[in-house]
Amino acid sequence: MTRRLLERLGQALLVLWAAFTIAFVLLQLMPGDAVLIKFVGGDLGLSPEAVAEIRAFYGADAPAWRRYLDALAGVVTGDFGYSIASGVPVAEEIRTNLPATLWLAGLAFALAVGLALLVAFLATLGPFAWLRGAFQALPGLMVSIPVFWLGVLLIQIFSFKLGWVSVIAPGPWERLVLPVIAISIPIAAPLAQILIRNLDAVSTAPFVHVARAKGASRRWVMLRHVLRNALLPALTIAGVLFGELLAGAVVTETVFGLNGIGRLAEQAVRAQDAAVLQAVVLIAAFGFVAINLIVDLLYPLFDPRLRRGGRAPA
Amino acid sequence: MTNALLEPRAVGAETRPLLRISGLEVAYDGVPVTHDVGFEMAPGEVVALVGESGSGKTTTAQAVIGLLPPNGEITRGEIRLNGEEVSRWSPRRFDSIRGSVVSLIPQDPGASLNPVLTIGAQVSEVFRLHGRRDRAGIRAEVLALLERVGLSQPELRFRQYPHELSGGMKQRVLIAMALALKPALVIADEPTSALDVTVQKRILDLIDELRAENGTAVLLVTHDLAVAADRADRIVVMRGGRIQEQGPARELLAAPKEAYTRRLLADAPSLSAPALARPGRLGGETAIEVRGLVQNFPTDRGGSFRAVSNVSFSVARGSTHALVGESGSGKTTTARAVVGLRRPDGGKILVNGQDPAALRGEELRQFRRRIQLVYQNPFASLDPRQSLRAAVEEPLLNFEPLAKAERERRVHEVFARVQLAPELLERRPAALSGGQRQRAAIARALVLKPSILVLDEAVSALDVTVQAQILRLLDELQRDLGLTYLFVSHDLAVVRAISDTVSVLQGGEIRESGPVAQVFEAPQTEYARQLIAAIPGRLRRG
Numbered sequence: 001m002t003r004r005l006l007e008r009l010g011q012a013l014l015v016l017w018a019a020f021t022i023a024f025v026l027l028q029l030m031p032g033d034a035v036l037i038k039f040v041g042g043d044l045g046l047s048p049e050a051v052a053e054i055r056a057f058y059g060a061d062a063p064a065w066r067r068y069l070d071a072l073a074g075v076v077t078g079d080f081g082y083s084i085a086s087g088v089p090v091a092e093e094i095r096t097n098l099p100a101t102l103w104l105a106g107l108a109f110a111l112a113v114g115l116a117l118l119v120a121f122l123a124t125l126g127p128f129a130w131l132r133g134a135f136q137a138l139p140g141l142m143v144s145i146p147v148f149w150l151g152v153l154l155i156q157i158f159s160f161k162l163g164w165v166s167v168i169a170p171g172p173w174e175r176l177v178l179p180v181i182a183i184s185i186p187i188a189a190p191l192a193q194i195l196i197r198n199l200d201a202v203s204t205a206p207f208v209h210v211a212r213a214k215g216a217s218r219r220w221v222m223l224r225h226v227l228r229n230a231l232l233p234a235l236t237i238a239g240v241l242f243g244e245l246l247a248g249a250v251v252t253e254t255v256f257g258l259n260g261i262g263r264l265a266e267q268a269v270r271a272q273d274a275a276v277l278q279a280v281v282l283i284a285a286f287g288f289v290a291i292n293l294i295v296d297l298l299y300p301l302f303d304p305r306l307r308r309g310g311r312a313p314a
Numbered sequence: 315m316t317n318a319l320l321e322p323r324a325v326g327a328e329t330r331p332l333l334r335i336s337g338l339e340v341a342y343d344g345v346p347v348t349h350d351v352g353f354e355m356a357p358g359e360v361v362a363l364v365g366e367s368g369s370g371k372t373t374t375a376q377a378v379i380g381l382l383p384p385n386g387e388i389t390r391g392e393i394r395l396n397g398e399e400v401s402r403w404s405p406r407r408f409d410s411i412r413g414s415v416v417s418l419i420p421q422d423p424g425a426s427l428n429p430v431l432t433i434g435a436q437v438s439e440v441f442r443l444h445g446r447r448d449r450a451g452i453r454a455e456v457l458a459l460l461e462r463v464g465l466s467q468p469e470l471r472f473r474q475y476p477h478e479l480s481g482g483m484k485q486r487v488l489i490a491m492a493l494a495l496k497p498a499l500v501i502a503d504e505p506t507s508a509l510d511v512t513v514q515k516r517i518l519d520l521i522d523e524l525r526a527e528n529g530t531a532v533l534l535v536t537h538d539l540a541v542a543a544d545r546a547d548r549i550v551v552m553r554g555g556r557i558q559e560q561g562p563a564r565e566l567l568a569a570p571k572e573a574y575t576r577r578l579l580a581d582a583p584s585l586s587a588p589a590l591a592r593p594g595r596l597g598g599e600t601a602i603e604v605r606g607l608v609q610n611f612p613t614d615r616g617g618s619f620r621a622v623s624n625v626s627f628s629v630a631r632g633s634t635h636a637l638v639g640e641s642g643s644g645k646t647t648t649a650r651a652v653v654g655l656r657r658p659d660g661g662k663i664l665v666n667g668q669d670p671a672a673l674r675g676e677e678l679r680q681f682r683r684r685i686q687l688v689y690q691n692p693f694a695s696l697d698p699r700q701s702l703r704a705a706v707e708e709p710l711l712n713f714e715p716l717a718k719a720e721r722e723r724r725v726h727e728v729f730a731r732v733q734l735a736p737e738l739l740e741r742r743p744a745a746l747s748g749g750q751r752q753r754a755a756i757a758r759a760l761v762l763k764p765s766i767l768v769l770d771e772a773v774s775a776l777d778v779t780v781q782a783q784i785l786r787l788l789d790e791l792q793r794d795l796g797l798t799y800l801f802v803s804h805d806l807a808v809v810r811a812i813s814d815t816v817s818v819l820q821g822g823e824i825r826e827s828g829p830v831a832q833v834f835e836a837p838q839t840e841y842a843r844q845l846i847a848a849i850p851g852r853l854r855r856g
Contacts, residue, residue, distance in 0.1 A: 206425040212381055213420075214491060215413035215443045217406065224439075225428050232430075304475040305429055 008296060012289045019285035020278070024071060027274045028064055071278065081275040085267070090279045093264060098283075101253070101260035104176060105245045108183040112241070115188035116234075120195035124203070125222070136196060143189035147248050151182040151255035179256045183248035187241050191234060198230035205229075232303055239292040246284050330397060332357045332498055332531050333378065337391035338401075340373050340382065346389060348373055348555040355531050357498065360522075362534045362542035362563070364578070365552035366777040367748070374552070375501045375535045377401065379416050380408040396498070414444050417492040419521070421504040423484035427476035433460075433487055434472035440494045459490040464520060481641070482513035489520060496528045503535045510640035510804055515848040518545055537777050540584040540807070540851030543567050551575050581782035584807030584851035601666060601766055601798040602629040602652060608660030609647050609822075621647045622822045624661070629815070631765075634792065634799040636809040636830075638845070639819035648819070649768050649802045653687050654678060666765060683713050686759035690771035692751035696743040696758075703739040706758045713762055724761060732757045732787060749780035753787070760791070770802045785812055806849050810834055818842050 046054075055061045062070070074081055080090035123135035158178060159167045165177055202208065203226055211221045249262035261280060268276035300306040331354040338351040348370040355361050363371040376382050378393055380400065393401040395416065400408065420426040427436060434456060441452045453472075460468035463486040476484060485505065492500050502521060506514035522545065525532050536542055542549050543563060550560040551574065559572045570576045579585055609622040622644040629635040637645040650656050652663055654670030663670060665685055673681050689695040696705055706725050710716060716724070729736055732753040743751055752772065759767055769788070773781045789812065791797055803809050809816055810830055817827040818841065826833060826842045837843045 206420055206422055207428045209381060210418065210420050210426045210488065210491070211428070211439070213379060213412055213418035214440045215409050215411075216439070217409050220443070225431075228430050229428070303430060304432075305477045 005297070008293055012293050015289050016282070016285055020072065020075065020282055021068075023278055023281040024068055027277060030272060030274075071275075075282065080279040083268075083273055083276050085271040085273045085276070090275050093276060094261070094279055094283065097259055097261050097264045100258060101249050101262060104179055104183070104249055104252070104258070104260060105242075107176060107180045108187065108248070109241075109245060111180055112184040112187040112191060115184060116191035116195055119188070119192040120199060123192075123196045124199045139189040139192040139196070142185050142192070145185060147182055147186060147251045148255055150185060151179065151252055154178045154182055155256070175256070175258065179252040179258060182252050182255075183245060186248065187244050190237065191241065194234050194237060195230060198233055199226060202226045202229045228302070232299075235295055235299065235302070238295055239288060242287055242291050243284075246287070331355060331394075332359075332396060333533070334394040335374070335378070335391070336394075338374065338377060338388065338393065339390035340370075340377050341387055341389045342383070343385045346555070348377075351391070351552075351555075351557055353550050353557065353560055355499070355533065358525070358529045358531050359548065360525065360532045360534060360546045362536060362546035362549045363552060364536055364539055364542050364549055366537060366779060368554070369552040370555035371535050371552045372503060373555075375503055375533060378499075378533065379412060379418055379501055380405075381412075381418075410444075413440050413491075413497070414495040415497050416499045416501065417495070417497045419485075419488055419492045419500060419502040419505045422508050423481050423488055424508065426488055427484055429476055431475075432472065433474055433476065433479070437487065437491050437494065440491050444495060455494075456490075459494055460487070463487070463490045463493075463524075464516075465490075481509055482517065485509060485513075485517050486520070489517070489524070493524050493528065493530065497530060499531045499533065500525075501533045501535065504537065505534075506541070507536070507538070511806060512640060512844055512848045514541075514850070518850075521545075538850060539567075539578050539582045539778065540849075543585065544850050551578065578778060581778045582807075582851065583778075583781070583785075583805070583811045584849050598630045598632060600628050600664075601631040601633075602627075602635070602800060603664040604628070604648070604652065604661070605663075606661035607648060607651060607658050607663065609644070609651060609656065610659045620822060622651070625817075625819070625822070625824055626661075627815075627817045627824070627827055629798055629800060631798050632792065632796045633814040634801055634812055636801045636803060636813035636816040637819060638803060638806060638809050638816055640804055642821070643819040644822035645802045645804075645819050646770055647822075649687075649770055649800060652800060653685055653768055654681060679713075683709075683762050684764050685766040685768065686762065686764040687768045687770065688752075688755050688759050688772045691775050692748055692755050693743070693775070695755055696751055698743055701740050701742055702734075702746075702754050702757075705743075705754060706739075706761055709758060709762050728757045728761045731760060731791065747780070748776050749783060752776060752780075752784055756784075756787070756791075760795075763795075765796075766798045766800065768800045768802070771804070772801075773808060774803065774805060781808070788812065806834075806845055807851070818845065 052061070071081065078091065080094070082088070083090050083093055086093070119135050119138055123132055123138070126132040126135060155167065155178060158165045165174055203222075208221055208225055211225050212218075216224070246262070249260060250265055251262070252258070253260045253262035254266050261283065264276065265280045267273075268280065333355040335354075336352040338348060339346050340348045351370070351374055353361065363374060365371045373382070373386070376386070377388055378395075380403065382388070388401045391401075392399050395411075400411075427433070434453070437456045437459065438452050441455065446452055457468045457472060460471050465471050465483060465486055471479070471483075471487070476487075479487065489505075500521075505521065506517050509517060518541065521532060524530065534542065534546060539549075546563045548561065549563050549566050551558045551566075551572070553574055558574050559566060559570065566575065567579065570579060605626050607622055607625040608620065610618040610620050613619050625644070625648055627635060637648060639645045647656070651658050652665060652670075654665075654673070657671045665681070668681055670678065670681055696702075700708075703725060706728060707721060710721050710724060714721075725739070726736060729739065734750060734753050734757065738746065738750065738754075743754070746754070756767075756772075772788075773784050776784060785808065788799065792799060799812075801809065801813055813830050815828065816830050816833050818825045818833065818839075820841050826837065826839045833842060834846060837846055
């Protein structure tokens with residue numbers, strides 16, 4: 001068990017390193033850099049010599065391999081460098097923006113799971129055939145709604161038309177309501193689809209028939225036999241959905257004017273702020289790796305077939 | 315409630331029947347699939363419901379236990395259990411007798427236990443569902459039950475999960491669940507068709523014993539007339555949703571009235587006479603030669619597991635050699651090595667004088683053309699999205715650059731060889747019966763004109779009648795084309811019908827080998843004797 005844990009941790013570190021390196025290479029391939037964008041031309045009117053001086057200050061004139069090693073060493077020691085656009089340490093930027101995004105993502109994920117369960121149950125256990133049919137079709141519709149459009153629509157309806165959620169100076173929770181809804185819907189859709197399919201498949205499994213033959217009612221069978229087996233595969237895609245969540249955060253934070261990692265990323269892209277982007281990529285990769293690691297390690301707790309050892313002779 | 319329904323075994327003709335079905339019609343989506351089905355069962359009696367797939371035997375059994383699929387419905391007739399008409403009971407009312415008065419032993423032990431619950435939890439569930447609450451009492455009873463059905467270390471089994479048990483052990487657990495509350499009627503739906511022959515015999519013996527102990531009646535649903543012949547007091551033969559014939563087992567088997575019953579009897583390999591002697595096929599040149607074959611598989615813990623050790627046999631050209639054994643005996647591993655899908659870890663294989671392990675790249679590809687494989691499951695071995703034409707044509711496209719017209723001619727020719735109508739060429743596998751699919755799979759293997767076919771359980775998934783047809787087809791093809799067969803099977807009755815020579819494998823080693831007649835009539839080893847004694851239908855054979 002410990003050996004497997006170490007193996008998985010090693011793999012996780014490898015993935016993080018690869019993400020960092022690929023991001024670095026891609027950012028190097030972009031023409032220009034943040035210093036040029038910020039200081040050259042226009043109002044500041046700096047001379048080429050002055051710009052070269054600033055570039056030297058930020059280390060932007062060193063050869064690529066040198067900068068790569070510096071950046072890597074920085075990451076290992078927790079130093080992400082300075083944001084060129086704002087002049088603040090990147091670590092500082094992340095610290096101020098991360099909590100908002102974590103709240104947004106966490107609440108959206110919880111809501112998505114709830115929504116998915118609701119839709120899946122109504123689609124398989126709903127009282128009427130037409131109702132089940134309608135809910136079976138719903139995930140397909142939900143997944144095709146673009147987040148930015150949904151965000152704008154939600155603001156239009158709930159803030160401007162109905163006035164339920166204030167746009168001007170909303171409270172810390174109030175400001176989260178609409179973005180959370182906007183992100184959660186496209187995430188709930190694939191989850192609901194997988195749940196519906198699994199509930200259907202497991203409901204026709206022979207062991208369900210056997211449980212019924214023991215005298216179990218439909219409800220008992222659903223709760224005790226079908227549900228856990230149907231939920232297991234959904235756990236696997238949790239890691240994939242995390243990516244959706246981040247992409248959703250970039251769009252919604254921009255649409256709703258929330259300060260968070262998503263907004264930070266969007267601004268850094270505009271400013272070609274390589275250090276900030278590098279950190280955002282690394283945080284996203286860390287989130288992915290951590291969630292997948294947790295899912296992998298938790299899986300054997302839910303599915304005894306994945307526990308090792310103790311196999312009877314065939 | 316349960317005790318009132320439990321009565322001692324029938325003593326006289328006046329005894330009230332435990333189960334009386336009359337005029338039963340079940341419809342799926344409004345289309346009737348059984349017509350006017352009627353029979354009776356006395357308490358403690360064993361009645362076998364025999365028929366091919368699609369005969370309505372399982373539907374009838376499902377109606378009795380009130381578990382028809384959601385689109386199924388009883389449209390006519392009645393089902394009386396101990397005099398009470400139950401077919402129109404509410405689901406909730408039916409739940410109260412399921413498991414306690416009528417219970418089920420299912421077909422496929424592998425999929426019939428919940429993979430995420432322990433054995434103990436699943437057996438205990440029967441007691442809990444029927445109102446027992448004392449955990450300690452239930453646990454004690456479950457442990458006693460597990461021991462009663464022949465499971466060693468009941469305490470350990472109680473804690474284990476289904477995947478930690480073998481197929482036979484799982485079926486024992488399912489039997490324990492079905493008989494836990496001593497029901498008056500057990501429906502055993504093909505309870506052993508997924509199990510090895512020796513395990514099959516032990517399981518059927520166990521059901522027999524428990525029946526005698528508890529006075530439980532058994533409705534045995536089976537496609538295997540030989541099993542019915544051994545185990546049933548009475549036999550009901552079904553076909554196309556109707557009862558063809560019913561009566562006491564001995565009478566029905568001795569003097570079947572209906573032509574269909576006679577055909578079933580003739581097609582059952584274990585009931586019909588041993589195959590014709592097939593002289594002159596041995597002693598020719600050697601097509602397959604296996605010497606001291608060893609195959610290892612790596613295990614989880616970094617060690618290795620010897621699946622096949624020191625296996626040797628040879629097959630004469632134009633003859634059939636059978637590899638017989640139970641699951642885990644190494645028979646399929648051996649066959650895969652012969653086809654060149656796995657390199658041996660030791661020993662030597664010569665096929666048509668060539669050693670597949672010494673071949674690389676294009677040579678190996680050409681080698682495979684001469685030796686083709688037909689798999690067990692015709693439902694899984696054909697691509698569901700390919701038409702039969704595409705499936706049969708594909709090997710030609712891989713191996714022979716033929717003009718379209720010539721390819722067309724070859725496909726039609728091989729289709730005719732396996733006796734499939736050309737109209738079926740455009741169909742997809744889902745629109746075919748099991749027999750047609752297996753014919754198509756054989757056609758696909760034959761289209762390259764190989765000299766050797768390796769048939770891995772090629773008829774095991776088929777109904778007896780279809781099985782008999784495929785065996786006849788294989789025999790004809792062998793005569794006409796001079797094919798050599800390596801026939802892998804766990805079914806000794808089928809092996810006796812088709813093979814010239816046989817090797818009996820156990821635990822990766824050959825226990826006994828020789829001409830079929832010699833091995834079957836005068837087995838030299840204890841294991842071969844056990845295997846042969848376990849073939850169902852022995853009562854009728856005498």
